[in-house]
Amino acid sequence: MAEKHLVVDGAMCMCNYGTSPDTLKVKTHKREYANDKDGSTKYIASNKDIGQTFQKNCFGSCSMQRNKPCNAVVTEWKGFYEHTTLTNGGKILLEDSKATCPIGGAGCIKIVKHGQIAEPGSQNFKSAEPKVSKTLNPAVDPRELTEEPISIEGIIFE
Structure with a gap:
């Protein structure tokens, strides 16, 4: 995990087939935090954050659907940190983790900004x-x- 940031609530994500980014929302737990010097501001994202887990659940128009509005749904995350398990049973997402969408396919959703400040x-x-x-x-x-x-x-x- 050296030199990689943990992904937290508020991370900016983008789909390879979309036209605009969307913000990741951690909805699977309310216990583990990261970000500030006291560690009490933003929830840590995990591979359990699937389904409609974005603020707008839309990455603009989807080129895979002839530029119809995107309906972002995460079915799976890959590239997470295996050595720590959160209280929700999930593994921590890293800044190079990628998500799968049923329309765009494996790894089409990537993290643009990890969300930490x-x-x-x-x-x-x-x-x-x-x-x-x-x-x-x-x-x-x-x-x-x-x-x-x-x-x-x-x-x-x-």
């Missing part, structure tokens, strides 16, 4: 190279974000 925490600022941080954001001194303020309370000056 990078959210740096304080540890990211502490471990970042100060020169790089200053170059990327010259308006902020990275030491102000990582160093504890020095308190002079209790010190007697003479």
Whole structure:
């Protein structure tokens, strides 16, 4: 699973035969989360997310149906992570997982964006190279974000 992102609720998917993307909706569980630094924002997608599991259930017009409106239905997912099982009994979808549609065939639906959003925490600022941080954001001194303020309370000056 190295270097691959987990797919979460809100991932953008596209069919090889459609004209527009649709958003994946995780409807099979309400327990396992991923995405933010606290791990509590978006449900993790699994191979159990089949059927009409998209927001609009439509990838625009379908070239396999003479450009009639698509009726997206997932019958199967392939390329998921085998080594972890979620509470719904499903295996975690990865950004290169592909779905099968009865009209488009095996692997016709692919994941375009995995749905996760990078959210740096304080540890990211502490471990970042100060020169790089200053170059990327010259308006902020990275030491102000990582160093504890020095308190002079209790010190007697003479």
